[in-house]
Amino acid sequence: MTDWLKKAxxxxxxxxxxxxxxxxxxxxxxxxxxxxxxVEGINTKLKLLKRCGFGLRNLRNFEIRALLFWHFPKKLAQ
Structure with missing residues:
Protein backbone atom coordinates (compact mmCIF):
# COMPACT_ATOMS: atom_id res chain seq x y z
CA MET A 1 0.00 0.00 0.00
CA THR A 2 2.76 2.43 0.88
CA ASP A 3 4.55 1.70 -2.41
CA TRP A 4 1.37 2.47 -4.33
CA LEU A 5 0.87 5.68 -2.35
CA LYS A 6 4.38 6.82 -3.32
CA LYS A 7 3.69 6.11 -7.00
CA ALA A 8 0.27 7.79 -6.89
CA VAL A 39 -21.87 6.91 15.54
CA GLU A 40 -23.03 7.85 12.03
CA GLY A 41 -26.47 6.45 12.81
CA ILE A 42 -26.71 8.54 15.97
CA ASN A 43 -25.63 11.65 14.05
CA THR A 44 -28.25 10.97 11.37
CA LYS A 45 -31.01 10.62 13.97
CA LEU A 46 -29.98 13.86 15.67
CA LYS A 47 -29.90 15.71 12.34
CA LEU A 48 -33.38 14.43 11.53
CA LEU A 49 -34.61 15.55 14.94
CA LYS A 50 -33.00 18.94 14.46
CA ARG A 51 -34.79 19.40 11.13
CA CYS A 52 -38.09 18.35 12.70
CA GLY A 53 -37.50 20.43 15.82
CA PHE A 54 -37.52 23.95 14.45
CA GLY A 55 -39.63 26.02 16.77
CA LEU A 56 -38.50 24.38 19.99
CA ARG A 57 -38.16 27.19 22.48
CA ASN A 58 -34.91 26.25 24.16
CA LEU A 59 -32.06 23.75 24.28
CA ARG A 60 -33.60 21.81 27.19
CA ASN A 61 -36.69 21.03 25.10
CA PHE A 62 -34.41 19.84 22.30
CA GLU A 63 -32.49 17.59 24.71
CA ILE A 64 -35.70 16.05 26.06
CA ARG A 65 -37.04 15.50 22.58
CA ALA A 66 -33.72 13.92 21.48
CA LEU A 67 -33.88 11.43 24.36
CA LEU A 68 -37.50 10.59 23.62
CA PHE A 69 -36.79 10.23 19.91
CA TRP A 70 -33.89 7.91 20.68
CA HIS A 71 -35.97 5.61 22.92
CA PHE A 72 -39.30 5.78 21.03
CA PRO A 73 -38.41 6.55 17.38
CA LYS A 74 -41.55 5.22 15.69
CA LYS A 75 -43.98 7.17 17.88
CA LEU A 76 -42.28 10.52 17.38
CA ALA A 77 -41.50 10.10 13.68
CA GLN A 78 -45.18 9.92 12.74
Missing part, protein backbone atom coordinates in the same frame (compact mmCIF):
# COMPACT_ATOMS: atom_id res chain seq x y z
CA UNK A 9 1.44 10.93 -5.05
CA UNK A 10 2.15 13.01 -8.20
CA UNK A 11 -1.20 12.18 -9.76
CA UNK A 12 -3.58 12.03 -6.78
CA UNK A 13 -2.03 14.42 -4.29
CA UNK A 14 -5.16 15.18 -2.23
CA UNK A 15 -6.36 11.57 -2.21
CA UNK A 16 -2.97 10.26 -1.12
CA UNK A 17 -2.80 12.79 1.71
CA UNK A 18 -6.27 11.76 2.87
CA UNK A 19 -5.37 8.07 2.78
CA UNK A 20 -2.14 8.73 4.71
CA UNK A 21 -4.05 10.73 7.32
CA UNK A 22 -6.61 7.93 7.80
CA UNK A 23 -4.30 4.96 7.27
CA UNK A 24 -4.58 3.78 10.88
CA UNK A 25 -8.37 3.70 10.68
CA UNK A 26 -8.32 2.00 7.28
CA UNK A 27 -5.98 -0.73 8.51
CA UNK A 28 -8.02 -1.04 11.71
CA UNK A 29 -11.12 -1.81 9.69
CA UNK A 30 -9.47 -4.64 7.81
CA UNK A 31 -7.87 -6.08 10.96
CA UNK A 32 -10.85 -5.84 13.33
CA UNK A 33 -13.82 -5.21 10.97
CA UNK A 34 -14.92 -2.26 13.08
CA UNK A 35 -16.62 0.81 11.66
CA UNK A 36 -18.10 4.04 12.94
CA UNK A 37 -21.56 3.06 11.66
CA UNK A 38 -23.16 3.37 15.09
Missing amino acids: QPYYKKSVETIKRWLGEIVGYFEERTTNGI
Whole structure:
Protein backbone atom coordinates (compact mmCIF):
# COMPACT_ATOMS: atom_id res chain seq x y z
CA MET A 1 0.00 0.00 0.00
CA THR A 2 2.76 2.43 0.88
CA ASP A 3 4.55 1.70 -2.41
CA TRP A 4 1.37 2.47 -4.33
CA LEU A 5 0.87 5.68 -2.35
CA LYS A 6 4.38 6.82 -3.32
CA LYS A 7 3.69 6.11 -7.00
CA ALA A 8 0.27 7.79 -6.89
CA GLN A 9 1.44 10.93 -5.05
CA PRO A 10 2.15 13.01 -8.20
CA TYR A 11 -1.20 12.18 -9.76
CA TYR A 12 -3.58 12.03 -6.78
CA LYS A 13 -2.03 14.42 -4.29
CA LYS A 14 -5.16 15.18 -2.23
CA SER A 15 -6.36 11.57 -2.21
CA VAL A 16 -2.97 10.26 -1.12
CA GLU A 17 -2.80 12.79 1.71
CA THR A 18 -6.27 11.76 2.87
CA ILE A 19 -5.37 8.07 2.78
CA LYS A 20 -2.14 8.73 4.71
CA ARG A 21 -4.05 10.73 7.32
CA TRP A 22 -6.61 7.93 7.80
CA LEU A 23 -4.30 4.96 7.27
CA GLY A 24 -4.58 3.78 10.88
CA GLU A 25 -8.37 3.70 10.68
CA ILE A 26 -8.32 2.00 7.28
CA VAL A 27 -5.98 -0.73 8.51
CA GLY A 28 -8.02 -1.04 11.71
CA TYR A 29 -11.12 -1.81 9.69
CA PHE A 30 -9.47 -4.64 7.81
CA GLU A 31 -7.87 -6.08 10.96
CA GLU A 32 -10.85 -5.84 13.33
CA ARG A 33 -13.82 -5.21 10.97
CA THR A 34 -14.92 -2.26 13.08
CA THR A 35 -16.62 0.81 11.66
CA ASN A 36 -18.10 4.04 12.94
CA GLY A 37 -21.56 3.06 11.66
CA ILE A 38 -23.16 3.37 15.09
CA VAL A 39 -21.87 6.91 15.54
CA GLU A 40 -23.03 7.85 12.03
CA GLY A 41 -26.47 6.45 12.81
CA ILE A 42 -26.71 8.54 15.97
CA ASN A 43 -25.63 11.65 14.05
CA THR A 44 -28.25 10.97 11.37
CA LYS A 45 -31.01 10.62 13.97
CA LEU A 46 -29.98 13.86 15.67
CA LYS A 47 -29.90 15.71 12.34
CA LEU A 48 -33.38 14.43 11.53
CA LEU A 49 -34.61 15.55 14.94
CA LYS A 50 -33.00 18.94 14.46
CA ARG A 51 -34.79 19.40 11.13
CA CYS A 52 -38.09 18.35 12.70
CA GLY A 53 -37.50 20.43 15.82
CA PHE A 54 -37.52 23.95 14.45
CA GLY A 55 -39.63 26.02 16.77
CA LEU A 56 -38.50 24.38 19.99
CA ARG A 57 -38.16 27.19 22.48
CA ASN A 58 -34.91 26.25 24.16
CA LEU A 59 -32.06 23.75 24.28
CA ARG A 60 -33.60 21.81 27.19
CA ASN A 61 -36.69 21.03 25.10
CA PHE A 62 -34.41 19.84 22.30
CA GLU A 63 -32.49 17.59 24.71
CA ILE A 64 -35.70 16.05 26.06
CA ARG A 65 -37.04 15.50 22.58
CA ALA A 66 -33.72 13.92 21.48
CA LEU A 67 -33.88 11.43 24.36
CA LEU A 68 -37.50 10.59 23.62
CA PHE A 69 -36.79 10.23 19.91
CA TRP A 70 -33.89 7.91 20.68
CA HIS A 71 -35.97 5.61 22.92
CA PHE A 72 -39.30 5.78 21.03
CA PRO A 73 -38.41 6.55 17.38
CA LYS A 74 -41.55 5.22 15.69
CA LYS A 75 -43.98 7.17 17.88
CA LEU A 76 -42.28 10.52 17.38
CA ALA A 77 -41.50 10.10 13.68
CA GLN A 78 -45.18 9.92 12.74
